[in-house]
Amino acid sequence: MKKSIWGLLVLSVLLFACESDDDTQAAVVPNAGMITGGPFTFIVDGNPDNVSGIQTDPDATGTNRSFVITDDQGVILGLPPTTADLENVDFDGAGAGVCLIWYLRFEDGLQGAEVGQNANDLQGDFDLSNSITVTRNAAPNAGTLSGGPFDFCVDGTPDMVSGITTDPAATGTNRTFVITDDQGVILGLPPDMAALEGVDFDGAGPGVCLIWYLRFEDDLVGAEPGMNANDLQGTFSLSNSITVTRNQPQAGMISGGPFEFIIDGNPDFVSGITLDGNATGSNSTWVITDDSLNILGLPPTLADVETVDFDGAGVGVCLIWYLRFEDGLQGAAVGENAADLEGCFSLSNSITVSRVSE
Incomplete structure (x- = not known):
C-alpha cells in the first residue's frame, strides 16, 4: 500500500510539472522590440539603393520572425526573412515614394502577412516593431522655365522681370533661381520667385544675363556667386535659360565742322565728319534738326549725310547728330522733335551748320 501511494505521488508531481510547462509556453507573448538604423533617403536614378546598418532588438521574442516592407499606407511590398535579405532589396526599383521597414515576431497561425495585403490587418499572435523610413526621391528635374526674353535699357531706372513661371512637374528636394552672365558665371541665387522679381537688372550695367x-x-556643390554654373557638382538639374539683355546705347562723340555756308543757289555739302568708334546700339541713324530740335531729316548713313544740300534749306542753323538706339524707339520722324524721343537711345553731341545769306 505504501509503495502504491508513493507511485501516485510521483505521478502527480510529474503531471503538475508538465502542466506548468504548458502554461509557461502559452504565456509567451511575441515582442518585436525596437529596431534601429536609418532613416534612409535615396535618389531614384537607376542606380541600386540598399539599406544597411539596421539592428533588431536583442530582447525580441517570438517563435517566428521576418522583416516587413510596406508603403506609407501599410500595404505590404515585401517580406525579407533575414537582415541579409533586407539588405539585398533595391529600393531604387520602387520608384519615388516612401517605404517603411518593420520587424515582425509572431507565432504560428499568423494571417495577412502577404505581399499586397495591409500590415494593419494582420491577425494572430504577433508584434510589429517601430518602423524605419526609406524616402525615395525622384531625381531632380528642373523642367522648363517659361517667360521673357527681356530687353531693358540701362538708364538708371530699375528694371525687373515678371511673368516667369516654373514647370509644375519639376522635382527635387531643394530649389533656387540662378542668375548668370552669358558665360555661366553665377551673379546671384534668388531663392524664390519674389526674390527673383526683386532683382534690379539695371544695376548690372550693359550686357546679357541668363535666368535658370x-x-x-x-549634396550640391558650387552654387555660389562667382562660381560657374557649368561646374556644379552633385545631384541637380538646371532648366533652360531665359535671356535678359541689358542695353545701353552710346552714340559717342562725332567730330568735324562746324560748317558755314552762303545761301547762293549753289549746293552746299558737309564732309569730314567722323565717329569716335565707341558707339554702341543695335540701330543707328543720323539726325538733322533745326536749332529748336525739330527733325528735318534722318539720313541713315554718313554717306547719306554728305549728300544733303544745305543750300536748299535757306537761311538758318541746322544741327547734325548721331543716334544709336534699340528697337521700339518712338518719335524719330521728320516733323517730330528730337527732345521728345522715347525709348532706349543715345544722341551724340551736335555739329552746327550755319546757313547765311550773301
Whole structure:
C-alpha cells in the first residue's frame, strides 16, 4: 500500500510539472522590440539603393520572425526573412515614394502577412516593431522655365522681370533661381520667385544675363556667386535659360565742322565728319534738326549725310547728330522733335551748320 501511494505521488508531481510547462509556453507573448538604423533617403536614378546598418532588438521574442516592407499606407511590398535579405532589396526599383521597414515576431497561425495585403490587418499572435523610413526621391528635374526674353535699357531706372513661371512637374528636394552672365558665371541665387522679381537688372550695367531654375539635393556643390554654373557638382538639374539683355546705347562723340555756308543757289555739302568708334546700339541713324530740335531729316548713313544740300534749306542753323538706339524707339520722324524721343537711345553731341545769306 505504501509503495502504491508513493507511485501516485510521483505521478502527480510529474503531471503538475508538465502542466506548468504548458502554461509557461502559452504565456509567451511575441515582442518585436525596437529596431534601429536609418532613416534612409535615396535618389531614384537607376542606380541600386540598399539599406544597411539596421539592428533588431536583442530582447525580441517570438517563435517566428521576418522583416516587413510596406508603403506609407501599410500595404505590404515585401517580406525579407533575414537582415541579409533586407539588405539585398533595391529600393531604387520602387520608384519615388516612401517605404517603411518593420520587424515582425509572431507565432504560428499568423494571417495577412502577404505581399499586397495591409500590415494593419494582420491577425494572430504577433508584434510589429517601430518602423524605419526609406524616402525615395525622384531625381531632380528642373523642367522648363517659361517667360521673357527681356530687353531693358540701362538708364538708371530699375528694371525687373515678371511673368516667369516654373514647370509644375519639376522635382527635387531643394530649389533656387540662378542668375548668370552669358558665360555661366553665377551673379546671384534668388531663392524664390519674389526674390527673383526683386532683382534690379539695371544695376548690372550693359550686357546679357541668363535666368535658370535649379532643383537639387543636399549634396550640391558650387552654387555660389562667382562660381560657374557649368561646374556644379552633385545631384541637380538646371532648366533652360531665359535671356535678359541689358542695353545701353552710346552714340559717342562725332567730330568735324562746324560748317558755314552762303545761301547762293549753289549746293552746299558737309564732309569730314567722323565717329569716335565707341558707339554702341543695335540701330543707328543720323539726325538733322533745326536749332529748336525739330527733325528735318534722318539720313541713315554718313554717306547719306554728305549728300544733303544745305543750300536748299535757306537761311538758318541746322544741327547734325548721331543716334544709336534699340528697337521700339518712338518719335524719330521728320516733323517730330528730337527732345521728345522715347525709348532706349543715345544722341551724340551736335555739329552746327550755319546757313547765311550773301
